[in-house]
Amino acid sequence: MKTRLSNEYKAQLAQNISDIKSKIDKAKQGNNKDVTLLCATKTVPADVINYVTGEFGITAIGENRVQELLEKYDQLDLTNVELHFIGSLQTNKVKYIIDKVCMIHSLDSLKLAKEIDRQAKKIGRVMDVLVEINIGEEENKGGIMPSELESFLDEISVFDNIRVRGLMTIAPNCERNEDYYKYFEKTNRFFIDILPKKMHNIYSPILSMGMSDSFETAIECGSNLVRLGTVVFGQR
Numbered sequence: 001m002k003t004r005l006s007n008e009y010k011a012q013l014a015q016n017i018s019d020i021k022s023k024i025d026k027a028k029q030g031n032n033k034d035v036t037l038l039c040a041t042k043t044v045p046a047d048v049i050n051y052v053t054g055e056f057g058i059t060a061i062g063e064n065r066v067q068e069l070l071e072k073y074d075q076l077d078l079t080n081v082e083l084h085f086i087g088s089l090q091t092n093k094v095k096y097i098i099d100k101v102c103m104i105h106s107l108d109s110l111k112l113a114k115e116i117d118r119q120a121k122k123i124g125r126v127m128d129v130l131v132e133i134n135i136g137e138e139e140n141k142g143g144i145m146p147s148e149l150e151s152f153l154d155e156i157s158v159f160d161n162i163r164v165r166g167l168m169t170i171a172p173n174c175e176r177n178e179d180y181y182k183y184f185e186k187t188n189r190f191f192i193d194i195l196p197k198k199m200h201n202i203y204s205p206i207l208s209m210g211m212s213d214s215f216e217t218a219i220e221c222g223s224n225l226v227r228l229g230t231v232v233f234g235q236r
């Protein structure tokens with residue numbers, strides 16, 4: 001992956017991140033809870049990622065393909081940065097990332113839970129996970145159907161080497177920004193009503209929702225972690 005880190009691009013990144021930070025502050029509407037800005041780094045070269053994390057205090061990055069994560073991993077400076085896995089994850093690839101990521105956002109099957117638990121146990125760690133919920137009930141999308149969330153949380157509570165930290169969703173693409181509200185509000189209801197009922201004492205619960213076209217709405221609806229690619233790095 002060839003770098004694009006010209007002075008012009010550096011200035012653009014600074015501007016983008018400053019714009020995003022003020023939009024996040026505005027969307028919080030005066031409540032002072034923290035919202036984590038996770039940079040979604042697919043197709044972004046490692047030196048650009050290192051520049052952004054080093055220069056602007058970004059503490060979370062997310063890759064969504066195992067192959068790409070492995071290609072960049074050795075070049076990433078993760079001293080003050082947590083690497084998340086945010087894409088859909090095949091069971092047979094868990095072993096490649098289990099020692100490299102701090103959290104998996106896309107737990108959506110019992111089979112995957114079993115394998116994350118097994119691989120985490122092997123290396124003596126407990127893996128933080130988010131359960132992905134398919135809030136738009138779209139057929140070709142990953143995620144647990146809303147009606148199955150409660151039973152799924154029960155099923156995965158037996159795994160000692162998995163720690164559920166919250167929920168993640170990818171909303172259906174909406175034409176108008178206001179159309180996102182119903183999906184995000186519904187997800188937030190699962191986050192505040194169902195999750196604590198099933199999982200007690202979750203340490204600092206995370207609701208991972210909102211991407212470039214929807215993060216302000218997501219924050220208004222309770223998101224405390226937004227995953228942003230395009231608005232940070234420009235069009236892929």
Ligand SMILES: *Cc1c(COP(=O)(O)O)cnc(C)c1O
Nearest residue numbers: 040064086211212227228229230
């Ligand atoms: C790419 C990606 C994002 C960021 O998408 P943008 O629209 O570029 O902000 C967020 N979440 C996941 C899972 C992604 O794959």
